[in-house]
Every structure is written in structure tokens, then in C-alpha cells.
Amino acid sequence: MKKKMILAVLALGIFASSCSSDDDNTSSVNSNLTLNLDGLEALGDDFVYEGWIIVDGSPVSTGTFSSVDFPQTFNVNSEQLAMATTFVLSIEPAVDSDPAPAATKILAGDFSGTLASVNSNGIVADFSTSTGNYILATPTDVDDTNEESGVWFLDNSSGSAVAGLDLPTLTDGWKYEGWAVIDGTPVSTGTFTDPTLADDNAATSVFKGDAGNGPDFPGEDYLQNAPAGMTFPTDLRGATIVISVEPVPDNSPTPFTLKPLAHVVPEEASVRTTISMEVGPVSVISGTVTKS
Structure with missing residues (x-):
């Protein structure tokens, strides 16, 4: 069938x-x-x-x-x-x-x-076996006092950084997007199709610091040029980290309904330490269609 x-x-x-x-x-x-x-x-x-x-x-x-x-x-x-x-x-x-x-x-x-x-x-894709990890760190500046202001989807638990996201390949017309929901407002980390590579805005992000693009994985440092009503650097502990699936072209600057992975950053989270994500609020859309 x-x-x-x-x-x-x-x-x-x-x-x-x-x-x-x-x-x-x-x-x-x-x-x-x-x-x-x-x-x-x-x-x-x-x-x-x-x-x-x-x-x-x-x-x-x-x-x-x-x-x-x-x-x-x-x-x-x-x-x-x-x-x-x-x-x-x-x-x-x-x-x-x-x-x-x-x-x-x-x-x-x-x-x-x-x-x-x-x-x-x-x-779109089957997200039933999707998993995710991330760290809090700000590798795009030289200040080590604001490490809780960046999120990177990588796993460094072995001592070497590897991809933190295990996600299925999307069909045409879709992309992944990372988010940090800060005080109820989602701020994008960038879009991507391959979780083992840097995201689409790696070289163009206005939020990163001035010391380079960061690791070759999806992620973002929230260090400067904060959106209206926010202050960067910030503290992502207590924020919600989300992976969404977005239509291309995108219909909205906010996350689309498909969110296969999400996690509230623990208040006691350590920086530069791998944190595991959980199943997101919506990983499948379904229904029935009836002829009559």
C-alpha cells in the first residue's frame, strides 16, 4: 500500500x-x-x-x-x-x-x-526515530563569560564534536530550522537540510560574534543585534530549544506546526556539555478524507 x-x-x-x-x-x-x-x-x-x-x-x-x-x-x-x-x-x-x-x-x-x-x-518524512543533542556555547567570540548565550546542535560527549541531530532526509519543498524560544519569542538559529553540516546562515548571521562562523554544524550565538525587546548576550537556560520542519518557500517567520524535537534547557545546565533533546509537540499531521 x-x-x-x-x-x-x-x-x-x-x-x-x-x-x-x-x-x-x-x-x-x-x-x-x-x-x-x-x-x-x-x-x-x-x-x-x-x-x-x-x-x-x-x-x-x-x-x-x-x-x-x-x-x-x-x-x-x-x-x-x-x-x-x-x-x-x-x-x-x-x-x-x-x-x-x-x-x-x-x-x-x-x-x-x-x-x-x-x-x-x-x-514529508517519518520522525518517529529522530533524536537530538546540543550544547550551550558561544564559539564565535573570544569571551568565555557568556557561553550560555549560544546553542549548537552537536555532541561532544566523546571528546570530539560530531553531529548532534539524527533526522531523516526531507522530501522536496521542506527544510529544517532550529529555534531558541526566549521568554516566549522564537529566534531562529538558521535553516538546514543536512544536520551534519553548517546551516544556511552560517556566514551571514547578524547575531554571531566576530571571531568566525563557529562549528560546521547547525547552531547560533546570540551575541549582538538582538531583535526589538531583547538583549544579547542572553541566558538560554530556561529557554526552549526546538527543531521545526519548514515549507519552502516559508509562510511565516515563526516555527511551522511540525516540530519533531524540542527541549527546555535546564536551569542548572552546564555550558559546553552535551544535552539531549526530547520528542517535540508535533511530529506528525494526520486525518481522514472521505468520499460520499
Whole structure:
């Protein structure tokens, strides 16, 4: 069944040029498609969710929506809905001149009769075995009195620094992002796709010190140019460290709903010492899609 779903999802890209919408259907007879999804968050003004059914290997739009209150019901061509084998949900620009599905697909599942159980595992990634470690340190300056003001996703427990994050490879349309939630405000550590390498803002961060980019792993020093209402250097003890999964392009400057790893830094945490993360608040989005 999983192989069938994956092949159908691939068809969203391979057969994108043949996608259609309800307006293109030759029959005016419609049936209901009801979505009952758990874990989605509002995307703001610039993006919407769009549903797709796979019919004869090609994607057919079932309509867009922005509300995340469910259930929601859509009218879909009856013949096409009866033939649909898979449902997929994507994130699309609110003003979208491309009729094909975007790369950012968030849910998928095969129909068994009239019901499809959908989730983000596979279509985004399966985070069930994800683990994470980090240290508090500020390696981008020469001051050793503010080490609690930086977070780096590495493990130095063996005496040598190695990658601190064990995360699955994301599908196209997604990136990881690290965060420190300081007094309730999330501040990014940067985005990345490979947890064994430096993140995307390693050389451009405005928060780091002036002594270099730091270790070749994701992380950040909060030393200067603090956002409004904050003061850097800071003390990350008591803050929450988060790894989120973000759509590309990103819909918001705050963390997206998928957060597979998180951890509250202990008040007594030692600097330059490996600290283990825990399972995050949302590691899978799921729900049901019903034909009627």
C-alpha cells in the first residue's frame, strides 16, 4: 500500500501538465469529499492549502482552503472521485499562476473504499526515530563569560564534536530550522537540510560574534543585534530549544506546526556539555478524507 501511495505522489510531478480542476470536468455531476484533518495551522495571507486526488496517475485539484477548522467538504466531479486512488494535500501560493501541484506536499494517503487515512509520514518524512543533542556555547567570540548565550546542535560527549541531530532526509519543498524560544519569542538559529553540516546562515548571521562562523554544524550565538525587546548576550537556560520542519518557500517567520524535537534547557545546565533533546509537540499531521 505504501508503495502505491509513493508512486501516486510521484505522479503529481511527472504528470503535472495534465492536472485539471472542477471547472474543466466534462460532467456537472458532483459528489462530496470531506476532509477531517488534525494538526494543520493557518498559513497567513500568502499561501493556501490545496487538495488533490490522483486519477489514472494524474493529479486533479479538489479545491483550495485557508481555514483549519474541520471537517470541510468539497464538491468534486463524481466520476473522477470514484476513480481516485490517492489524496494529497499541498501548500500553494495564494496567487498561483501554475496549475500544477507545488513541491511542498504535507499529507498523503491511499483510498480504501471511500476512506483515505492521510498523514505527513513519507510525504514529508517519518520522525518517529529522530533524536537530538546540543550544547550551550558561544564559539564565535573570544569571551568565555557568556557561553550560555549560544546553542549548537552537536555532541561532544566523546571528546570530539560530531553531529548532534539524527533526522531523516526531507522530501522536496521542506527544510529544517532550529529555534531558541526566549521568554516566549522564537529566534531562529538558521535553516538546514543536512544536520551534519553548517546551516544556511552560517556566514551571514547578524547575531554571531566576530571571531568566525563557529562549528560546521547547525547552531547560533546570540551575541549582538538582538531583535526589538531583547538583549544579547542572553541566558538560554530556561529557554526552549526546538527543531521545526519548514515549507519552502516559508509562510511565516515563526516555527511551522511540525516540530519533531524540542527541549527546555535546564536551569542548572552546564555550558559546553552535551544535552539531549526530547520528542517535540508535533511530529506528525494526520486525518481522514472521505468520499460520499
